[in-house]
Amino acid sequence: MKKSFFVTTPIYYVNDIPHIGHAYTTVAADVLARYYRMEGSHVFFLTGTDEHGQKVQEAAQERNISPQEHCDHMVGRFQDLWKKFTISNDDFIRTTEERHKTVVQKILTQLYNKGDIYKTSYEGSYCVPDERFWTEKDLIDGCCPECRRPVQQIQESNYFFRMSSYHTWLIQYIEENEHFILPKTRRNEILGFLKQPLADLCISRPRKRLSWGIPLPFDSNYVTYVWFDALINYVSTSGYLTDTENFTPLWNSAVHLIGKDILTTHSVYWPTMLRAMGLAPPRTIFAHGWWTVEGQKMSKSLRNTVEPNMLIEQYGVDAIRFFLLREGTFGLDSDFSHQALIHRINSDLANDLGNLFNRSLAMALKYFAGSIPEPSTLEGIDEHLRDTAVQVKNEVDLHMENIALHKSLDAIWKLVRMTNKYIDETAPWALAKDTRQEKRLATVIHTMLESLRFITTLLFPFMPTSAEAMWRALGCSETLSQHTISNGTQWGKLTTGTAVTKIPPLFPRIEG
Numbered sequence: 001m002k003k004s005f006f007v008t009t010p011i012y013y014v015n016d017i018p019h020i021g022h023a024y025t026t027v028a029a030d031v032l033a034r035y036y037r038m039e040g041s042h043v044f045f046l047t048g049t050d051e052h053g054q055k056v057q058e059a060a061q062e063r064n065i066s067p068q069e070h071c072d073h074m075v076g077r078f079q080d081l082w083k084k085f086t087i088s089n090d091d092f093i094r095t096t097e098e099r100h101k102t103v104v105q106k107i108l109t110q111l112y113n114k115g116d117i118y119k120t121s122y123e124g125s126y127c128v129p130d131e132r133f134w135t136e137k138d139l140i141d142g143c144c145p146e147c148r149r150p151v152q153q154i155q156e157s158n159y160f161f162r163m164s165s166y167h168t169w170l171i172q173y174i175e176e177n178e179h180f181i182l183p184k185t186r187r188n189e190i191l192g193f194l195k196q197p198l199a200d201l202c203i204s205r206p207r208k209r210l211s212w213g214i215p216l217p218f219d220s221n222y223v224t225y226v227w228f229d230a231l232i233n234y235v236s237t238s239g240y241l242t243d244t245e246n247f248t249p250l251w252n253s254a255v256h257l258i259g260k261d262i263l264t265t266h267s268v269y270w271p272t273m274l275r276a277m278g279l280a281p282p283r284t285i286f287a288h289g290w291w292t293v294e295g296q297k298m299s300k301s302l303r304n305t306v307e308p309n310m311l312i313e314q315y316g317v318d319a320i321r322f323f324l325l326r327e328g329t330f331g332l333d334s335d336f337s338h339q340a341l342i343h344r345i346n347s348d349l350a351n352d353l354g355n356l357f358n359r360s361l362a363m364a365l366k367y368f369a370g371s372i373p374e375p376s377t378l379e380g381i382d383e384h385l386r387d388t389a390v391q392v393k394n395e396v397d398l399h400m401e402n403i404a405l406h407k408s409l410d411a412i413w414k415l416v417r418m419t420n421k422y423i424d425e426t427a428p429w430a431l432a433k434d435t436r437q438e439k440r441l442a443t444v445i446h447t448m449l450e451s452l453r454f455i456t457t458l459l460f461p462f463m464p465t466s467a468e469a470m471w472r473a474l475g476c477s478e479t480l481s482q483h484t485i486s487n488g489t490q491w492g493k494l495t496t497g498t499a500v501t502k503i504p505p506l507f508p509r510i511e512g
């Protein structure tokens, strides 16, 4: 049976305008999904939108339309952007869909009947924009610790999930499962957080205050708290309660990619909810860092939000996909600037990769009329390049397993640079001047093209459009997406006699 791989992004608030932060997680998930598909796994890649809550209700009111109409209008911004980014998601969940609401209600009923959900009266400081209660000690100068706006004193009856009863279990689970929360620093952060008492979780909102939500099946005066609704998307889409045969292997392989700001909801609320439902936690929760812009926090008020559509238009989709994952360490914060982007494009893409590709093809065309020449016995320098290529492939496998996406790109660039060096050292232009060296020249050209085929295959998850173009130019059969990684990275698979074709530069230098 095929191995499974289930990867998710957070479901984005439908009200937001998508920015590079959203694109970052979605591109990262796409890279993993494409890699595991190529590796032969059964992949399920899920993204979507989070459509309930006060902000959506208010925005719809302002526009004088229903919340559903508002969501239907807004969701396109994400869906269109993901198309432009060549995102290969297998499903797109909107929390207003029936298939999701049904599962949320079933889970609520199950936990209520089990005694894991109870009603009680509660008084506290409430932040209206964030839809959250805070304890007195959380407040900063009497204001919400997250958005710094004033809070209101509210007393109301609500439903609570007995999260506290899973406190000890959760600590033990995290301690015993090293790869559950990654990177390690985030795991330590959560273990630190869990040293304090864990309160029960308020999971309802009175309907008179918030109507745009999923009604509690056991009390129609209330709707579900957005996080209780949103987190369930990960199982409502993957066959839970509807297709157990498909669901179980997928769930055991689940990787949630998230930003560091939503770590607590994912690694405290979610696993305890799952435990109450009788399900195991996902395999891994990976929290990446945040993007700043020229050293500053990205925010609407600073008007420095980086708009991905414009970036794609200006620089090309693969350059942006590449930059997002190459610029920083996946897991830490990164900084965006046009200068850094242009520098990356010029040095890594135009100079290193683009140049390598163009000059290799040009030489194959010039010396062998574009027909891939037959190699003879490899010399030490050829073997060294071959061994590096195989070693890089193994490194990429390991880094993908650890979700160290930047390290995968580092490894691939090691091979790019090594191949450039190989050309400089073997100097085909000098060999071409000596007719006695014809066989050697053939071996060198064959070896460099073979290395390019490796590079192209390994690059596919990161830059699918460019990799396909490179694959075609190398005269390889079918499309790259129809090949497995092991097939594309088997040395010696390049077919002698097939024709390479010259293509326009894939990554033109950006001046200025």
Ligand code: MSP
Pocket (backbone or CB within 6 Å): 009, 010, 011, 012, 013, 016, 020, 021, 022, 024, 025, 050, 230, 231, 232, 233, 258, 259, 260, 261, 262, 289, 290, 291, 292, 298
């Ligand atoms: N709807 C919730 C998630 C529910 S998942 C069950 C939500 N949505 S969000 O649209 O506000 O944020 C989605 C993601 O965008 C989060 O992972 C967050 O970390 C990420 N980012 C928001 N700003 C960011 C940056 N400046 N940089 C990187 N990622 C950022 O939270």
